[in-house]
Amino acid sequence: MDPRPAVPAQPPSASAGEVYEHLVRWGPHARTDLARRLGLSSPTLTRLTRELLELGLLRELPPQPQIKGRPQQPLDVAEDHARFIGVKITAQRVYAAVVTVRGVALEELSATLGPVTPEAVLEQTVALCAPLVAAHPRVAGVGVGIGAQVDGQGTIRASAMLDWHEPFALRAVLEERLGLPVSVSNDFHALLEGLAWFGVGRRHRSFAVVTIGAGVGVGSVEGEAVHRGRLHLAGLTGSLPTITRDGRGVPLREAASTAHVLRSARRRGAIGDGDGLEVLVDRARAGEGSALETVHDVAHAVAVASAGLVGVLDPEALILGGEAVDLLRIDGDFPDFLRARLTAAQRDVVIRFLPADFDDWARGAAVIAVRRFITGREPG
Incomplete structure (x- = not known):
């Protein structure tokens, strides 16, 4: 007997995959609405959905009464399928x-x-x-x-x-x-x-992301497409320029990566040699001065770099995350300082924070x- 697991059936064609993907991402639709949204003829949509139903990828929901005409029977993905x-x-x-x-x-x-x-x-x-x-x-x-x-x-x-x-x-x-x-x-x-498909970016046509942690990530999504770059290296270098509170120009990774932040906190005496990010966050939340100074340094650098990113990309939203993102939440002036560096037209950019975990x-x-x-x- 082959010990390998049996892989559930996949959409049998690119067209069937398009139908399935739309239902995965946007929820139940009646057939007529689905055909209209995807630009498919009624016979084509009927054929594709029949194939997906037979393979167990879709399910039919109870009929929904309409103000006029016959009840519509929405289709949805079968979430137990895979x-x-x-x-x-x-x-x-x-x-x-x-x-x-x-x-x-x-x-x-x-x-x-x-x-x-x-x-x-x-x-x-x-x-x-x-x-x-x-x-x-x-x-x-x-x-x-x-x-x-x-x-x-x-x-x-x-x-x-x-x-x-x-x-x-x-x-x-x-x-x-x-x-x-x-x-x-x-x-x-x-x-x-993940943010574009099911996360907080899903509600925005375009968004920029900055993550701070062991590394620094800077990226963007436009029209559901992730910008990866010619060599698939876009956003992975942490080299976005920023300015420190004392006026030095440095790459963002030299101001906001976890290793740099912890070194800076130890020099100030905010944490001990064996302490990590959690201790720094706890002490900053408790209002300890040297810990808050470190927080303000990080928030300043990220705000300057993020404002530059928003200014260039003009996204609907800016999403901030990474294992050190709680440092930005602690600094209550961070959003206002960031927006103050934008043009008046861009100050309505939505700012969202991800949890500091890895979910x-x-x-x-x-x-x-x-x-x-x-x-x-x-x-x-």
């Missing part, structure tokens, strides 16, 4: 979440990393995913987000975060070990995908797997 696993790899831990096709988390696990060699990271990822696959037998794919340069075949070309300098075929090895389709993406690009990152990785399931190809 499950997906999203994995977020950091330099300290691996996080994994099982989600529905709509990104609703069903179960989450995490484990500490010891060594961060490719082999150790691979083994820990498999160790987290294997029990999730066993507990959720309809897993259709795995998405992995990792702080690295990733090529179109899911090979890690290099990772400064993990100190990897040789190529490692992570996707190929994981597919062999798990027996499932695996998609591998840079973690920041995966986060952007959105893991869900973003799962979205990469969902998109491959629907289209049969990698995003981007």
